[in-house]
Amino acid sequence: MTDATESNVVPIAEIGGPRWHSTQSRRETMWGFVFIGPWLIGLVLLTAGPMIASLVLSLTDFDLVHPEAVRFVGLDNYVRMASDPNVIKSLLVTFRFAIIAIPLTTFASLGFALLLNSSKLVGRNIFRTLVYMPVQIPLVASTLVWIGFLNTQTGWLNHILGFLGLPGPDWINSETWIYPALALIGLWGIGNFMLINLAGLQSVPTELYEAARIDGAGAGTMFRRITIPLMSPILLYNLVISLVVTFQYFTQAYTMTNGRGDPNNATLFINLDLYREAFVFNRMGYAAAIAWLLFVIVMALTLGLFAFARKRVYYAGGDR
């Protein structure tokens, strides 16, 4: 009996052996591909395919209305961008806005998350819902509401400022004030970032705070030494997404100015310029080149962020 039992036992060394490992690993790989298959097909057909097509298009002078006259122009479109005042202006506009909007969005969403994570806040769930609620409103509709809110003559904001004895600027028609106005509109919809930050805050182990408190650490020190390091991957994620969507900024600018980039091209964001070149001026080839410029800029900035964050972001599971 003992012999028989012993003969049925598969040696542990055999289970973990190379052949078993290889079969198991192959099976896992296969199932992995099965599960990511739909995404892979989508990536190839709906993302990579159009990307390659747009790269080819960017080397031509393809015009929607004169398709028969398409010519291969090499890198002409890319060379032309360097001296195109609209491209230069739109890049400046986009960078200027990014400098205001990204830090504002990042800090405000973290600030709201900290407030809404506080155990001392009464009615936390109601406030969380209220902060998240604007995200549910269609962007075009909310922009139209904001246009009314920011109007110099009859907008509520200037009425409030007037009540406080402050002069209200022409938020929408001033080349200077349009950026704070757009940043303000952006702030209204920080619910998503706030939610991600909130999830991050709730994943910080409470023992760390308790231990720090025992060691005599104050709230500021705990925030600096515990919260920020443990939140750093979340903050990096929000920062990257924020960067990408800022460089993709379009809907609000289009809605506010009917796609014209008013006032005086101050809202001619790079994505709006791309849209106008492609669908208003019909220059698809040139627009494709602008799209690639945008991609390269965003890619470079994202890689820059990752490089900057390499030693500053703490991953609990180890190096990433």
Next chain:
Amino acid sequence: MNGKHRTLGATKPRALGLLVAVALVVGACNASASPSSPASQAPAPSTAASASLAPAITPVPLPPNAPGPNGGTVVSWFVGLGAGGQPQQLAAEANFVDAFNKSQKDVYISLEIYNNNVAGSILKTQIAAGNAPDIIGPVGVEGLNLFRDQLLDLAPLIAKTGYSVPGVDPKLVDFFKLGENNATVGVPFATYPSFLYFNKDLFDEAKLPYPPTKVGELYQGKPWDMAALRELGMKLTVDKNGNDATSPSFDPNSVEQWGFDMQYADNSPLAETSLFGASSFLAADGKTAQIPDPVSIGEKWYNDGVWKDHFIPSASQINSDLLDKGNEFESGNLAMNESHSWFTCCIYPAAPAKPKIKQFGFAIAPSYNGTITAKLHADTFSLLKTTKVPDAAFKAMTALVGSGELLTLYGAFPANPAQQDAFFKATEANFPGVKLDWSVPQAMLAYPDIPNHQSWVPNYAKAKSAWQAFQNKYRSTAGTDIDAELATLKTTLQGIFDETAP
């Protein structure tokens, strides 16, 4: 082995980081653009877009090169560039096509209708894909400009068939020589003369007589010209204390009622200054940019009207609640508005809102230096050069042009005088209790702006964006130096024109 492991370990995070970065960029590039939300707001614009992209009526699939169900040559009719894409118009257009297809066996019209905001892009895509329609329309001058070199010269077909529109002023026939080398790209169908709309209640309140309704009539003993319009506009501009703009106590920071504007002029200096004379930014040589006198003089008049005399609203005033966020005349706070006959669309708000204007009237456009210019909008049908069946397409096109039902349906002022009465009755039915003097628009048809304010210039769409930017700047910025801005505009336009030079 260990060394190898270390190397791999060092490369892994970098490769993984790169992969994550690419995935994030690509992923985020697919999402909706908003600095405030990464993904959840994506459905909003795309839902709106998909709703507006949905074709109103798609063409019935027919085998290529085969005759239509009635045995006739298939001709495709593309609607949406101008009027015709509104939901309430679809059934009538479909009924017209059905009746036409049943009435004869030579031509079969295949109808496709798109919403106006996407029709241009769809037509461009169809041209690029090599399946462009035969007929486009109704389409205005601007729409024709955008497809100018794709339009067929109708002159040979008109000569071949002996086609003419009875009773139409020859000036209107010439108006459609808008193609390359003055090719005739349309025939008179619907015209939209411009004139003054005035709010009678505001005149009564100010105890001022109504503006003239006959050409040559004086206003308060003076010629009815741009100087008279300015003076009248100031008297009708009122601040919150009830002072008008001619009063020393008038407060320009609290205006609640304005005297004049040219509403819905598409931010075009050429449209706005047409009262000072017809003009173009393109010199007679067809390649040089110019700032014509009417624009130069007219824009200073408007600039002063906004910032010095305060009887014309600024950009932020136009978009305020006081002027119904852009629908100035409908708000009841604008006394006079120069606009086209199609503007009857926009005097009363959509139900269930109640009209703020009780009584309004039509008046003659004021003259400048003794000349009246009443800018004209005109819709027509046009054939694309790519049509393989020009004769059949022209036959279908003339049937569309001759249809009284379509004219009434589009709310268009008929070019043919015999069809005008039906239009007047249909329009008056929308304004019970309001007596409209139709002799005003009829009279204004004799003073069209030639060159038209929407006339073609090289690189039209881009040039338009440049002059719109100028227009927006002076309307939103006090103290704009008009001469300097126009000089800059001229340089910009020349650069834009040169981009398309051979």
